[in-house]
Amino acid sequence: MIFALYFRPHLDLIQKEGSAFDPPMAVSILGGHGLLAKQDLSDFLIAGELSVDGKLRSVKGVLSIAMLARDQKIPHLLVPSRNAREAVPFH
Numbered sequence: 001m002i003f004a005l006y007f008r009p010h011l012d013l014i015q016k017e018g019s020a021f022d023p024p025m026a027v028s029i030l031g032g033h034g035l036l037a038k039q040d041l042s043d044f045l046i047a048g049e050l051s052v053d054g055k056l057r058s059v060k061g062v063l064s065i066a067m068l069a070r071d072q073k074i075p076h077l078l079v080p081s082r083n084a085r086e087a088v089p090f091h
Contacts, residue, residue: 022050023078044076045069048083058082 024046030036047065049057058080066087069077079087 021047023048023056026050043074044078045074046078048080056080062086
């Protein structure tokens, strides 16, 4: 199964800033199609960038994302491995 997504704000009224939400959207689509074992991901915060070939890329701002997860008491934080060192002290 192949999915191709192109996210562009309607009529260019809003500028798309970054792609840190690509993995959460991809996980949502996979889950919606029954392709994930875990159905409830409400205790996860997921961030990263998906490249065109499907590889996960690191993103900026993981420190802030980790702090948000901690402050909101979200127990699981999924980030690209290259960002893990930045996130660990705050989560």
